Amino acid sequence: MKILVLDDEKIVGERLKASLEKDGHALETFINPVAALDRIREKAFDVVITDIRMDDMDGIQILEAVRKKAEKTKVIMITGYATLEVARESLTKGAFDFIAKPFKLKEIRGAIQKAEDALQAEKN
Amino acid sequence: MPIVLISSSPHGSGRELAQNLAEKTGWTLYSRDQVVEKAYETGIRLSRLETSIIKSPVIRENLARERDLYLALVAKTICETATDGNLIYHGRAGHLIAPGIPGVLRVGLGSTLEMRIDRVMKQLNLPQEKAREYLEKLDEDIEKWIRYIHRETSRNALAYDLFLNLQHMTLENASTILYETAILKDFRLTLEGRNKLDDKCLAANAKIHLARNPETSGMDLGIRAVNGAVTVTYMPRQEVSAASISKALRGLKGCRENICTMAETNILWIQESFDPKGENFDQVTQLAKRWGAAIELLRLDSEGKEIFLNHGLENSQSGPRSSQMDTGGVEDDDIDTGYEDKGLSETVEELVAIGRSAGGFSISGAAREVIDAVKDNNNYSLIILGNLFLSKGHETSTRLTRELGLELKEKLKAPVITSGELHSRFLFGKKQAFKLLGYVLATFLIYWLVFSFQDPILNILGGELHSKFKWAASIGIALFVPVVAYVYSTVTGLVLKIVDID
Amino acid sequence: MEHLIVNFIHIDMSTALQIVLLGFIGGVLSGFIGSGGAFFMTPGMMNLGVEGVIAVASNITHKFGKAMVGSHKHGEAGNVDKKLALYVLVSAVIGIQLAVFINSLLFKGGTGHGASKGAGANLYISLVFTLILSVVALSMLRDVLKNRGKGDDDSGPSRQIADALARLNLPPMIHFKVADVKVSLWILLLVGIATGYLAGTIGVGGFIGVPAMIYVFGVPTAVAAGTELYLAMFMGAYGALSYAFQGFVDIRLTMLMYLGSLVGIYLGVYGVKVVNERYIRMVTSLIILLCVISRAIAIPMYLRQLGLIDMDPGLDVYFNNISKFFLFASGISGTLLILINVVRSYRQRRKIQKSIRVVKSSSSKLSLGVE
Numbered sequence: 002m003k004i005l006v007l008d009d010e011k012i013v014g015e016r017l018k019a020s021l022e023k024d025g026h027a028l029e030t031f032i033n034p035v036a037a038l039d040r041i042r043e044k045a046f047d048v049v050i051t052d053i054r055m056d057d058m059d060g061i062q063i064l065e066a067v068r069k070k071a072e073k074t075k076v077i078m079i080t081g082y083a084t085l086e087v088a089r090e091s092l093t094k095g096a097f098d099f100i101a102k103p104f105k106l107k108e109i110r111g112a113i114q115k116a117e118d119a120l121q122a123e124k125n
Numbered sequence: 126m127p128i129v130l131i132s133s134s135p136h137g138s139g140r141e142l143a144q145n146l147a148e149k150t151g152w153t154l155y156s157r158d159q160v161v162e163k164a165y166e167t168g169i170r171l172s173r174l175e176t177s178i179i180k181s182p183v184i185r186e187n188l189a190r191e192r193d194l195y196l197a198l199v200a201k202t203i204c205e206t207a208t209d210g211n212l213i214y215h216g217r218a219g220h221l222i223a224p225g226i227p228g229v230l231r232v233g234l235g236s237t238l239e240m241r242i243d244r245v246m247k248q249l250n251l252p253q254e255k256a257r258e259y260l261e262k263l264d265e266d267i268e269k270w271i272r273y274i275h276r277e278t279s280r281n282a283l284a285y286d287l288f289l290n291l292q293h294m295t296l297e298n299a300s301t302i303l304y305e306t307a308i309l310k311d312f313r314l315t316l317e318g319r320n321k322l323d324d325k326c327l328a329a330n331a332k333i334h335l336a337r338n339p340e341t342s343g344m345d346l347g348i349r350a351v352n353g354a355v356t357v358t359y360m361p362r363q364e365v366s367a368a369s370i371s372k373a374l375r376g377l378k379g380c381r382e383n384i385c386t387m388a389e390t391n392i393l394w395i396q397e398s399f400d401p402k403g404e405n406f407d408q409v410t411q412l413a414k415r416w417g418a419a420i421e422l423l424r425l426d427s428e429g430k431e432i433f434l435n436h437g438l439e440n441s442q443s444g445p446r447s448s449q450m451d452t453g454g455v456e457d458d459d460i461d462t463g464y465e466d467k468g469l470s471e472t473v474e475e476l477v478a479i480g481r482s483a484g485g486f487s488i489s490g491a492a493r494e495v496i497d498a499v500k501d502n503n504n505y506s507l508i509i510l511g512n513l514f515l516s517k518g519h520e521t522s523t524r525l526t527r528e529l530g531l532e533l534k535e536k537l538k539a540p541v542i543t544s545g546e547l548h549s550r551f552l553f554g555k556k557q558a559f560k561l562l563g564y565v566l567a568t569f570l571i572y573w574l575v576f577s578f579q580d581p582i583l584n585i586l587g588g589e590l591h592s593k594f595k596w597a598a599s600i601g602i603a604l605f606v607p608v609v610a611y612v613y614s615t616v617t618g619l620v621l622k623i624v625d626i627d
Numbered sequence: 628m629e630h631l632i633v634n635f636i637h638i639d640m641s642t643a644l645q646i647v648l649l650g651f652i653g654g655v656l657s658g659f660i661g662s663g664g665a666f667f668m669t670p671g672m673m674n675l676g677v678e679g680v681i682a683v684a685s686n687i688t689h690k691f692g693k694a695m696v697g698s699h700k701h702g703e704a705g706n707v708d709k710k711l712a713l714y715v716l717v718s719a720v721i722g723i724q725l726a727v728f729i730n731s732l733l734f735k736g737g738t739g740h741g742a743s744k745g746a747g748a749n750l751y752i753s754l755v756f757t758l759i760l761s762v763v764a765l766s767m768l769r770d771v772l773k774n775r776g777k778g779d780d781d782s783g784p785s786r787q788i789a790d791a792l793a794r795l796n797l798p799p800m801i802h803f804k805v806a807d808v809k810v811s812l813w814i815l816l817l818v819g820i821a822t823g824y825l826a827g828t829i830g831v832g833g834f835i836g837v838p839a840m841i842y843v844f845g846v847p848t849a850v851a852a853g854t855e856l857y858l859a860m861f862m863g864a865y866g867a868l869s870y871a872f873q874g875f876v877d878i879r880l881t882m883l884m885y886l887g888s889l890v891g892i893y894l895g896v897y898g899v900k901v902v903n904e905r906y907i908r909m910v911t912s913l914i915i916l917l918c919v920i921s922r923a924i925a926i927p928m929y930l931r932q933l934g935l936i937d938m939d940p941g942l943d944v945y946f947n948n949i950s951k952f953f954l955f956a957s958g959i960s961g962t963l964l965i966l967i968n969v970v971r972s973y974r975q976r977r978k979i980q981k982s983i984r985v986v987k988s989s990s991s992k993l994s995l996g997v998e
Contacts, residue, residue, distance in 0.1 A: 065250075080172065081165060081172055082161065082162075082165060082172060083171075083172035083173075083175050083176045084161060084172075084175050085175050085178055085179065085217075085263065085266045085267060085270060086135060086263065088175065088176055088179050089179065089259055089262055089263045089266060090249055090259065092179070092262075093251065093255055093258060093259040093262070094251070094255075099176060099179070099180070100176070101170075101172035101173045101175065101176040102172060103170065103173075571882075572882060572886075575878065575879060575882060576879065579638075579879065582878060582879075583635050583877070583879075586635075586871065586874060586876055586877065586878060587635060587874035587875065587876070587877070588874075591874045592874070595872050595874070596872065598871040598872060598874060598876065599868040599869075599871040599872045601871070602688060602867055602868060602871040602876055602878065603864065603867070603868055603871075605878065606688055606691055606692040606867065606878075606881065607691075607692050607695050607696075609692060609881075609882055609885060610692030610693055610695060610696050610885060610889075611692075611695075611696055613885050613886070613889055614693075614696045614889045617889045617890050617893065618893070621890070621893045
């Protein structure tokens with residue numbers, strides 16, 4: 002699957018890239034939301050994984066943009082500042098899943114798997 | 126010195142009201158958002174706790190540690206922010222964050238769903254339908270949060286001192302009402318309240334301290350502070366690290382002494398007055414030894430007035446403990462001793478001496494107050510109700526005790542017994558010996574009968590007779606098996622009690 | 628006179644003692660693991676020459692009385708969700724009925740000459756037993772090994788299945804107050820029938836019921852155990868009465884089992900309090916695995932008796948003995964592991980009662996922010 006990861010902490014993208022590419026996914030990682038958004042406009046991703054709290058733009062805006070531009074793309078939110086309010090807002094605005102940091106890799110793998118299943122189901 | 130705790134539904138004007146009041150009064154303003162930030166800085170994994178409310182049908186039991194730490198953090202935050210005694214706190218379940226502290230003003234805000242939907246549509250840029258869905262779901266989440274974190278519901282009217290309905294009132298007027306209420310004498314933090322707050326703060330500090338210390342962070346600890354003394358109970362399997370608890374707590378601000386007790390479990394003993402020489406004391410300690418339990422004492426004063434006066438007197442005689450000087454290791458006697466504490470401190474001392482103490486404290490009130498006082502540290506395997514409501518007549522006190530027991534059992538999810546029952550249920554006496562003898566004989570009789578008359582019995586169960594009267598076997602089994610199980614299990618239960626295993 | 632009633636074995640002193648011992652071991656195990664115990668007692672009795680159906684019937688009767696006494700005690704702790712129990716119960720009854728039907732069909736369907744009578748039911752029970760319990764034991768073991776060294780909070784029960792099903796949101800959803808979960812009616816029915824069916828077939832319903840409630844419904848562990856016990860009482864009663872009606876309950880076996888099990892349970896429960904969680908799960912899965920091996924070894928024997936494979940009947944003895952050996956090895960070693968721990972901590976506890984530290988903090992300079 003084509004996955005875009007956006008997190009202003011570089012290490013997050015690196016760690017996800019290292020492990021998820023082993024599962025056979027193609028990853029592009031970004032630390033700058035604006036650059037990530039440009040890339041999303043150019044290319045269709047299956048899954049976008051985005052942090053919520055970032056400097057220029059927050060993850061909710063990314064979510065809204067993705068929902069507008071690429072309806073099929075599944076958005077998974079990750080954040081260390083998760084609150085009920087933010088999580089609910091994300092889900093209401095169409096996020097596919099919401100994962101609190103710190104998380105285990107298996108959680109993100111599970112979410113990606115579910116996204117894959119959902120995409121598959123939509124196709125059929 | 127008012128502490129105002131405001132709770133409102135999400136997007137229900139809580140923030141605006143709090144800000145308005147703060148501008149009016151200059152009192153310190155603090156919001157739940159700041160607690161969230163602080164949790165992040167402290168390393169408490171609040172985000173996992175929050176998302177688990179949404180993601181799991183049930184909250185994982187192992188998040189209990191995060192829950193305790195969150196509550197500790199909130200408590201610590203309030204007392205550290207309210208150093209001058211003034212605080213306006215607002216946020217989710219704000220009215221529930223200082224349970225059992227007399228003198229704080231707990232405020233609820235009500236506004237219609239429609240008003241809130243309008244606000245959400247603007248603030249979160251959502252269409253009306255989505256905004257409604259968002260709020261309805263979020264309200265449900267928050268209810269779940271309140272139930273899990275505070276063991277309450279938002280609908281309990283008794284948890285509020287004041288509930289303002291904003292439907293027909295301007296924010297400005299609501300703020301004025303709030304101000305007028307907050308400056309009433311009723312909502313001045315009493316010395317008792319201040320002391321409780323300090324103790325709460327100390328316990329919270331100790332808890333966070335121990336959780337952050339690498340040597341003690343993984344341990345399952347019960348922590349309570351009373352008058353500056355921190356009591357920590359730990360499990361036997363953690364014995365090796367027990368020394369690090371004392372070490373970690375040494376030098377903790379405000380900690381007069383710390384006592385570590387090893388226990389497999391905790392027993393909460395509630396009574397109006399204690400006596401270390403009484404019969405009940407022997408029974409309870411005997412049980413605690415058998416279970417490897419620590420005993421926490423709670424002196425419940427159902428009249429209410431007494432403790433307040435008591436603390437007032439203390440104040441004039443020896444001053445609050447916060448003004449204690451460097452004594453060079455020679456300490457004054459404990460301020461609480463001897464004065465109308467009805468044997469509490471004496472009994473605690475006695476329990477410390479035999480290594481079974483989980484601390485002790487007094488409160489006044491009824492079930493509600495008891496629950497508030499112990500729910501932060503709730504891991505009791507048994508609650509014992511001793512002599513309570515002594516000023517009432519015998520029947521009334523029995524009934525009140527029973528009602529209290531029922532409520533505690535439901536809210537704290539622990540078995541409750543009275544000290545009278547204790548004797549017959551958990552300890553072995555003469556009566557038990559007779560009972561044992563009787564049941565042993567009955568067991569012998571039953572087994573002898575069955576094994577002497579095997580053939581006719583088997584005939585009924587599966588032989589020729591059975592094919593004629595099939596239902597006879599079913600009825601026989603249905604009646605006979607429970608009797609055998611009951612009679613014999615009584616025997617084994619009693620025998621194992623004698624050898625101390627239960 | 629011992630052949631008056633063909634289905635029931637003759638019990639001499641040595642057999643009786645072995646059954647009491649089986650009961651004791653089963654009791655320790657069931658107290659320790661939380662439920663089950665029948666997985667040991669049922670095959671154990673079959674190894675003593677008791678027909679499979681009668682072993683199961685007597686076992687379920689045993690469970691009925693035991694659960695009745697036990698659930699009363701546990702109900703007081705508020706760990707019983709009666710509504711959940713009711714739903715599972717109704718569907719479980721269907722499952723049990725199914726099991727009883729299949730079992731008696733296989734038993735009576737035997738060709739009727741000598742040894743092969745009952746072999747069909749024996750084979751069937753052994754197969755189901757081997758299949759289900761090896762899955763349970765292996766996944767449990769994998770869980771323990773995978774989480775090795777992680778003392779962190781992720782060692783709790785996995786929520787994957789429960790979460791996935793909760794998201795499925797298959798209406799109608801039913802809310803259970805005590806357990807605080809919402810579960811789809813259809814999933815409830817499915818799990819209930821499966822639980823009942825297994826309980827009726829191999830007598831180990833709780834072994835499936837408790838994990839199912841924890842993993843599939845997402846019920847807290849304590850409530851799952853409490854509710855299961857409450858359920859076990861009804862399911863046991865229903866199973867016992869049905870089997871009794873069919874004429875398969877040997878009350879003597881049940882009573883002999885009680886002699887051992889009711890003592891064992893106390894020791895097992897005590898063991899749980901003093902042993903750490905990982906050790907509990909490890910011991911549990913090892914015990915079950917050995918049990919499964921034991922039953923698997925006996926399968927060729929039943930196959931021969933049914934004439935499905937060609938084998939020297941003289942070998943039966945060996946198969947039977949090896950099977951017996953593994954079973955007893957599993958139960959006895961597991962029980963010993965548990966009992967050693969019980970005894971050790973029992974003695975330790977007496978020693979350490981005085982161990983207490985009172986540390987007065989060295990600095991008595993207090994500042995609480997107010998001077």
